[in-house]
Amino acid sequence: MVNENATLAVPVVSARGLRKRFGRTEVLRGLDFDIPPGRIYGLIGHNGAGKTTTLNAILGLSSYEGTVRVLGEDPFQKRAKLMENVAFISDVASLPRFLRVRELFALLTNIHPSFSQEKARSFLEGTDVKMEQRIKNLSKGMIAQLHLAVVMAIDARLLVLDEPTLGLDITYRKRFYRRLLEDYMTEERTLLITTHQVDEIEFMLSDIMFIRDGALVLHMQMETVSSKFTQLVIADPANVASARALKPIFAETRFGQTVMIFDGVDRDALAAFGAVSTPTLSDLFVALMQRDPGVGAV
Amino acid sequence: MKALAALIHRELLEHKGAFLYAPAVLLGLFTLTLASAFAFNKVKVPIEVGMPTAVKFYEMAFLGMAGLWFVYLMIALFFYFADAFNADRRNNAMLFWKSMPVSDFGILSSKMLSGMTLFPAIIFFMLLVTGLVLYGMTGVATVALPRLVVPTVPEILSSSVQVVSVALVYFAVAMLWYAPFFAWVGMLSTLVGRWSIPLAFLIPGLAVLGENLFVRGLPEIIGGFLFGGGPQGGYIADYLGRRFHFGPEQNLMRDAFLSDTPVNAMVLIENLFSGLDWVQLAGGLIVAALMVFAASEYRRRVVAT
Numbered sequence: 001m002v003n004e005n006a007t008l009a010v011p012v013v014s015a016r017g018l019r020k021r022f023g024r025t026e027v028l029r030g031l032d033f034d035i036p037p038g039r040i041y042g043l044i045g046h047n048g049a050g051k052t053t054t055l056n057a058i059l060g061l062s063s064y065e066g067t068v069r070v071l072g073e074d075p076f077q078k079r080a081k082l083m084e085n086v087a088f089i090s091d092v093a094s095l096p097r098f099l100r101v102r103e104l105f106a107l108l109t110n111i112h113p114s115f116s117q118e119k120a121r122s123f124l125e126g127t128d129v130k131m132e133q134r135i136k137n138l139s140k141g142m143i144a145q146l147h148l149a150v151v152m153a154i155d156a157r158l159l160v161l162d163e164p165t166l167g168l169d170i171t172y173r174k175r176f177y178r179r180l181l182e183d184y185m186t187e188e189r190t191l192l193i194t195t196h197q198v199d200e201i202e203f204m205l206s207d208i209m210f211i212r213d214g215a216l217v218l219h220m221q222m223e224t225v226s227s228k229f230t231q232l233v234i235a236d237p238a239n240v241a242s243a244r245a246l247k248p249i250f251a252e253t254r255f256g257q258t259v260m261i262f263d264g265v266d267r268d269a270l271a272a273f274g275a276v277s278t279p280t281l282s283d284l285f286v287a288l289m290q291r292d293p294g295v296g297a298v
Numbered sequence: 299m300k301a302l303a304a305l306i307h308r309e310l311l312e313h314k315g316a317f318l319y320a321p322a323v324l325l326g327l328f329t330l331t332l333a334s335a336f337a338f339n340k341v342k343v344p345i346e347v348g349m350p351t352a353v354k355f356y357e358m359a360f361l362g363m364a365g366l367w368f369v370y371l372m373i374a375l376f377f378y379f380a381d382a383f384n385a386d387r388r389n390n391a392m393l394f395w396k397s398m399p400v401s402d403f404g405i406l407s408s409k410m411l412s413g414m415t416l417f418p419a420i421i422f423f424m425l426l427v428t429g430l431v432l433y434g435m436t437g438v439a440t441v442a443l444p445r446l447v448v449p450t451v452p453e454i455l456s457s458s459v460q461v462v463s464v465a466l467v468y469f470a471v472a473m474l475w476y477a478p479f480f481a482w483v484g485m486l487s488t489l490v491g492r493w494s495i496p497l498a499f500l501i502p503g504l505a506v507l508g509e510n511l512f513v514r515g516l517p518e519i520i521g522g523f524l525f526g527g528g529p530q531g532g533y534i535a536d537y538l539g540r541r542f543h544f545g546p547e548q549n550l551m552r553d554a555f556l557s558d559t560p561v562n563a564m565v566l567i568e569n570l571f572s573g574l575d576w577v578q579l580a581g582g583l584i585v586a587a588l589m590v591f592a593a594s595e596y597r598r599r600v601v602a603t
Contacts, residue, residue, distance in 0.1 A: 059396075059397075061393075061396060062599075063599060079396070079401070079598075080398075080399050080400055080401040080404070081399065082399075083396075083397060083398060083399040083400075084399040086397075087397060088393075088397050089397075090393040090397075093390055094390055094391050094392070094393040094394040095391065095394055096308075096312075096389065096391040096394060096395075097389060097391070098311065098312050098389070099308075099311060103311055106304075107304050107307065107308055108398075110300045110301060110303065110304035111300075111301045111304045111305065111398050111399070111400060112398060112399060113399070
């Protein structure tokens with residue numbers, strides 16, 4: 001695992017030896033990480049890799065072994081207190097469906113000390129969500145917009161989004177993230193997102209964590225990703241053997257070309273064999289998620 | 299307190315069908331039925347009962363309706379507790395409520411308090427409205443049944459105060475008395491959802507059966523005898539029978555209905571208080587609080603979604 005977040009800021013989230021077992025199955029295998037304030041983190045992994053379990057531990061929704069501190073508190077013991085400064089969307093369908101939008105806002109005003117009804121109403125302006133509508137009558141996209149308006153109206157220091165756009169069409173997904181970035185993020189706020197649509201959030205991430213089989217395989221700032229990893233596209237088959245000698249971490253054939261990803265290899269040295277570029281997050285994900293590095297090699 | 303009040307309001311919004319709309323519809327039907335009975339001259343008084351005074355007619359009807367509203371309340375509360383403690387999970391809203399700065403104990407306490415205070419208060423309000431309807435019907439009855447003497451306003455007021463006082467105390471004490479039963483249903487609901495409906499009775503039933511088979515019956519069969527005779531049906535059944543009993547002596551209530559004298563609230567309330575096992579009531583409240591706490595810990599530790 002690589003961790004290059006050398007920062008002196010007090011971390012918003014800190015995990016040491018985070019483990020979780022379901023029966024005999026160990027789902028999280030001793031995670032160690034810090035999330036500093038003001039960052040946008042992407043937690044990325046396959047289904048069953050342990051993303052949601054990690055988030056549940058951070059949010060105090062489930063017990064765990066090891067140490068987790070969120071804003072200096074033990075989340076499992078102090079979940080209620082912590083939620084004054086933490087907001088999350090774990091499932092877009094989790095809003096109480098029997099309420100009207102107006103009733104939801106009125107309740108939140110009295111329940112959540114950091115919720116601003118004025119902000120929530122302003123976030124809904126320009127959407128199709130009306131205050132008198134029952135939530136059960138809203139479309140999936142409208143519910144996502146409403147839920148986003150709710151969490152953005154909470155003056156939280158940490159916002160956790162677990163697959164927040166699951167099942168939404170591309171228009172809603174793009175609008176969702178644009179709104180989040182433009183209207184919510186500040187230097188004091190920290191955002192932690194998990195999603196399968198890696199490419200859609202790549203532009204907004206400051207840091208990534210790849211999780212595989214309950215262990216972190218990559219934890220890195222995005223700037224470091226571009227300097228550390230290189231993608232090489234080889235059009236001439238004669239160069240493949242020479243490039244492979246530089247030990248790519250991943251290789252595959254696409255449309256007759258060989259694509260390789262290298263970790264920590266000088267770009268100038270690679271440029272002699274083909275076109276070099278920074279791999280997309282999804283390409284890097286595919287490269288690093290293989291349990292057997294040899295599987296993808298051509 | 300603001301958050302707790304908001305959570306209780308949430309319970310009303312979620313369960314207004316059972317505690318607002320359905321009682322209102324029942325009250326409307328009751329009013330219509332009575333009105334049509336008088337309008338079509340269908341009111342018959344059996345000769346053997348005799349013709350009561352108009353005030354007695356009003357009192358009997360009011361007390362009877364208080365009893366019926368009480369039965370409705372108890373049934374509605376049973377199903378409320380069987381549903382509400384598990385509703386967030388069933389509605390897929392658990393994660394939303396867990397994202398609020400309210401503990402699981404706070405959430406479940408708001409449900410318990412709603413069931414013990416707000417909903418009985420609404421049904422009690424329905425009873426008050428029923429009293430008004432009955433007052434109007436009493437007036438109509440004096441016209442339809444000329445032998446009835448029109449009651450004076452002080453008579454009706456005095457009668458209303460007596461009946462309302464009795465009902466208020468009985469409703470309030472009954473909520474405290476049955477709190478552990480409702481907490482039991484709620485706790486089961488947290489664990490097993492709507493299976494709590496049969497299990498609320500099945501588990502005590504199995505306990506009674508187990509006691510009779512293995513503690514009382516089996517030793518007798520094999521020749522030994524561990525606990526002597528004990529009460530009929532066993533200790534558990536005996537305890538549960540006493541724990542479920544609530545109300546004044548039957549003779550007293552019958553007299554209140556059938557005697558010519560007006561209902562005396564103090565007599566009925568004193569009788570209730572003197573017959574009440576206050577230690578059981580206090581212990582029951584502690585047990586209820588413990589069961590809500592146990593349910594909240596289960597919800598906190600196990601129910602993540």
